[in-house]
Amino acid sequence: MKGVLVFLLFAAFAVLGACSNSASASGEREGGARKSLLDSFDLASMVPVYALGESVTLGTDDSNALAHARPAMQVSFDYDYFIGKHEVTCAEMGKDCGDSLPAINVTYYDAVLYANRRSVAEGFDTAYVYTGAMFDNEGSCVNLEGLVFLPAVSAYRLPTEAEWVYAASGGWKPDSGWNADNSDYRAHEVCSAFIDGNGVCDMAGNVMEWVNDWYVPFRKEPVADYVGGIDGGVLGERVVKGGSYRNSAASMHLYSRGDIYTVTSVSKAEYVGFRLAFGPIRSPMWLNRDGQQKSIIVSILANSMDMRHELGTNKVKIAFRDDETGKLAFVDYSGDNPRVVEIDDSIEVYHPDISPDGNRVAFCTGLEGVSGKSSVYVRTLDSIGSGLVKLDVENAAIPRWRVLESGDTVVVFVTDAGNNKDESAFRQASTWQVRFSEGKFGEPEKLFDGAYHGGISRDGKLAVSGARLLRARVSGHDTLWYNGEQACNASLSRDKSKRTLFLDFAGTTGRKFVGEDYATHEVILFADSTGTLERFTKAPAPYTFDHTEWIYGADSLVVATLVDVDGAHRKVVALNAFTGDVLEMLGGEELWHPAVWVNAYDRAVVNPDLDIDSAGVYFTPQMEFYGLELRVKMEYFWKSRDSVTAVVLGSSRAMFGVNASYVQSEKLLNMAYSSGDIFGMEFLTEHYVFSHLPKLRFLVLEFSPDFMWVTENSSWNSIYENSPGLRYDESHGFWVDSLPKGFETLVEKSYKARPGQMLPYSFDEFLLPSGGWGEPSVSNDSTLFRLDLPAVVNNMATLEKLVGEARARGIEVVLLVTPQNPRYAKTGAYGVYGVRRSVAQELLERAKALDVLFLDENKMGNHDYKSSMAFNTDHLGREGAKQLSERLDSLFRATRK
Known part of the structure; x- marks a missing residue:
């Protein structure tokens, strides 16, 4: 958005009437008598x-x-x-x-x-x-x-x-x-x-x-x-x-x-x-986005980059109960940009748990610690909660996914989730599991008496329960842990460590272990496979914990809600059981029973020496939008580098003006992006194009006279300084020897939002619709553009250097001049940014004199690109891109002969 190279998509608006309003702002109160809260304030300006x-x-x-x-x-x-x-x-x-x-x-x-x-x-x-x-x-x-x-x-x-x-x-x-x-x-x-x-x-x-x-x-x-x-x-x-x-x-x-x-x-x-x-x-x-009103919203406090840093991957999902509505909500961090999705359904949702593959969620209609009727459901984790199926049993509560040693996926549940303090009542309930495959439940099978809803270990030798007492079943024998003191929110880890976490009521055992007094639920306690306390984590002030669970796929991480002094469940956090570090993920009014799924496979396929916070992270939310376009182009680059024979570099004019689908003679990669200037061209060409495209025959560089006045601060420095991926590549010699294991995976899965409704194109094709040339608007003072300015001299020298380096490698260079509104020919300006036509002509002649193939499709406005071929005053639409691309293709063919 900064500098003269901003993507000028909507420069020529039609003249439209102003909207009407039912009332106008007024400093006069109705009848001169109505009192207002504003009367209490005296605010300057x-x-x-x-x-x-x-x-x-x-x-x-x-x-x-x-x-x-x-x-x-x-x-x-x-x-x-x-x-x-x-x-x-x-x-x-x-x-x-x-x-x-x-x-x-x-x-x-x-x-x-x-x-x-x-x-x-x-x-x-x-x-x-x-x-x-x-x-x-x-x-x-x-x-x-x-x-x-x-x-x-x-x-x-x-x-x-x-x-x-x-x-x-x-x-x-x-x-x-x-x-x-x-x-x-x-x-x-x-x-x-x-x-x-x-x-x-x-x-x-x-x-x-x-x-x-x-x-x-x-x-x-x-x-x-x-x-x-x-x-x-x-x-x-x-x-x-x-x-x-x-x-x-x-x-x-x-x-x-x-x-x-x-x-x-x-x-x-x-x-x-x-x-x-x-x-x-x-x-x-x-x-x-669907036009539904929300009086209370859930705020996302951590983005995909945070997830990648803390959990090793941004393939992360959070499911939870929005207690204000009683509905299931979730956030998918593996998407382009995380947002809260609430599934509109009348079914009450408690204790959701995400399936091992991350695609489904199981939940129940009853609450831990409360006896009574409860049912277990599974549904797809999508915006409509499709594929809803109910477990056909009389009573089922607190579902937990489990993968058996055979590889089968099952859902473990209990027949009653009530208070387990009474021994006989606890024994009357039982723990079951049921296979789940292809969207259907199998036949439930009883595992043992007792409602062990805190989890079962992989080998089945340990099960725990915590709803007033911390009960454990160890190798078939039932026992009571934590000296029989009150405990709740028990969760057994799903790895081989068999660690149990739980909350307590600040009892004697807990205070002795922690070494100080603390409030109810202020501390998460961790016990080993024998029930012996081994560590603890205190809640960040002024909160306490609730709804604690191990994070599936991340052995050392725990998800919990933070409860304020009024008892409201305000935040969902992830915390490290060993370091105590806390990552705030969600904020809201009442966020209950969070479950987090992490794609453990992603964490295993990447070279552990790679810094996942930087490797392949070409775009971050702190960058201007044109950095996102370059991030997309870098993914295309690494995926197709072994087959590319022609590459295009430049700004949005070239990005939308040349499309690989219309080029038949070469394997073309368009790396142009909005605000792409000579500095970006130089960096990408010297460090990526020359080093990683072994079959390259043609280097197509956009030449726009009005871009010869830019400096590194116009747009390139903003990209370079805020792109961890570019700087990480640089610190590793741009991988000229070889790419490490998993690098391309990191690039593909790095942060990438997609164009929203305000953009008329997609990242799948980078083509614009027809909008017409419109009026030949000018956005700068033409007297600012003089040929003797240092920027012009330096930029032309850089262009000449790139041409020489390419020719030394046997690569043909094409300087491409994209068409602009032909009506500029009747003005004193070359184009939208206001360069005088005489000055632009001089620069074109200098560029033409270089040892290049010169494809001037603008011809100082005397071209044959009809208004129906344009999107706006200096960008081509789909039809114009087809014509320009086919002419570039013809040039490729003629040069190869």
Whole structure:
């Protein structure tokens, strides 16, 4: 998002009408008498918005609008709030960029941290909590681990999209704000243009603004107190509003929700800032991707990268009971981006356990420690919980998966999970197992008397139970452990160690072993196969533990819930039984009975000398979106390296303009990515292409004159510095001798989100639909681009060096000039970034003079690419990519003859 090479997908919007709203923001209270919570606060630079009882329209039903802004959705307010009079300034944020100018180049996380700082400075609580922060080399926050938004807190925060639109609707006049027609393509002092009747300025234009919401599609039905999506989908998309000094007034709309690229929490740009809001939202309502309302959400506090670091793989799943709804929910970390999925069913769910293959979940309808009717079910762990089957027995509880020495998979269950303190009652229940295969239960078989629902060892010689007493069955003999004191939440490890963990009630035995007093359930105790205590782990303050279980497939790790002082099960954590390290995974109101599955096979197929936190990790959530495209291309590179004969490098113009499916004469690999520049071309060519493509015949380099002014800081340094995989490869000589075992597996399974709804292409083909050339917009001052600048000299020298190195290896170099809007031929600019045509022509002549094959498909605008072949002003659609690719193919054929 930073620099001039951002992926310009949506530069030419159609001129559409503004959306209508049922009411506008007003500083006047109805009848002048209504009291408001806002009357209790006197906040500098904030304007009260009396929205209680009012509504606003988000989005639009206009068929010409972009899909992510449709349909229109009505949002009502049950509260008032404050909105910032203007965008937060450089002076307010402590940035050295002009006191009264809006603070720009800020990530969503930067805005959140500033909101918290101002809340604390003025004596308020904070609206955002998190467990850790990460910053890049420029001081921007690129990750807030475990970030949770607390809407009910009276604190400074970012406005919701609904709040922003309602406040902006009071005076939406893009023509009167700073826009591309009057701004000289730069930000201006806040409130130096239009100020609406309520005292709010710069809602339209100057700089685009972060709002608080995760992006989620709207729905047609109305919503009250809408606060965005429950998460950002597979990509983690955020909403930005308002347009900027780079946009024409005609292209600014209240309903617009994004920018010219995908926006995530780590995105930043010189034309994006933010303003604050203040005030509690007592009854917030989120939407999920299916348009369902959620008044309480479960927050994911750890991402796939965290799982890979702590558990050795990101093939991890968590299933749990959402006690607020009584339903089964799960998170799949092996997917592109983890999100909470709740299975909509009326069946009560307790004690879920994930199958050894990770595909199914068993659960029961009864609760440990409570006698009574209970049934056991198994269902597929998918969004609808398909394949539901019920075990046909009178009573069954606390199911646990087990793999027998024969290789058969069984479900162990007990006939009653009640309190085991009474000996006779415990003996009346029994422990059973039943084979499960191809989605069906077999015939149950009784194992022994006694309800041993804490687990059975692999060899069947040890079973445990803990629901008031810690009972054990050792080699066929029943015994009582822990000196007969109270215990619960017992879990027997599923490896060969036969370790048992449990919670207690701070009894004498436990206090003596720990060496100090502690609260009930504050300590997890670990016993060996004989019941002898061997270690303990204390809960992080101020929590206690509940629902403790060994993690299947990770011998030393335990999953548990953390319970606060009010008895609420607030977090799901993984902890190391040996080190005591804690990883917070989920946060919510009432999270019960978590079960974690880890793919143990993934942990075994990789060379143990490889650092799984770095090897093959070419993209992290802290990187700009174009780093994700390169991560995808690196996976393709390693998979196809032995057969590639032609490779393409460049920016999004080449990424969408050349497609391997239309090239028949060569095995082509397109490694271009959005914002790909000469620095990325050089790094990838010298360290990967030259070293690992033994059959390479053609090196295709995009040559775009308007990209010759970039520096390493424009985009490449951001990729390199935030890509552990690139730097790890570098520290290992880029694997020129050989790849270690499992390296390609790590690349394939490393973090990779997929494009969300706001992107019109997929990673499977990288082709865009037809959108037309549109207007030949220009986004920069053309006087900035001079041929005598050092960047031009250095970049042309780098290009010449690459050409020479390739030719020395017997590789033909093709310099490819991709087509842009032909209507630029009638302007003074070469293309969208504003380079003068005469300057661009000079650079083209210099490039043509190199020892290369020169394929100029732009011809200074005099080309034959019809509007139906284009996606926008400088990117080809599918039909255009076909024509360009086939012409490149013809060049390959002619050169080979």
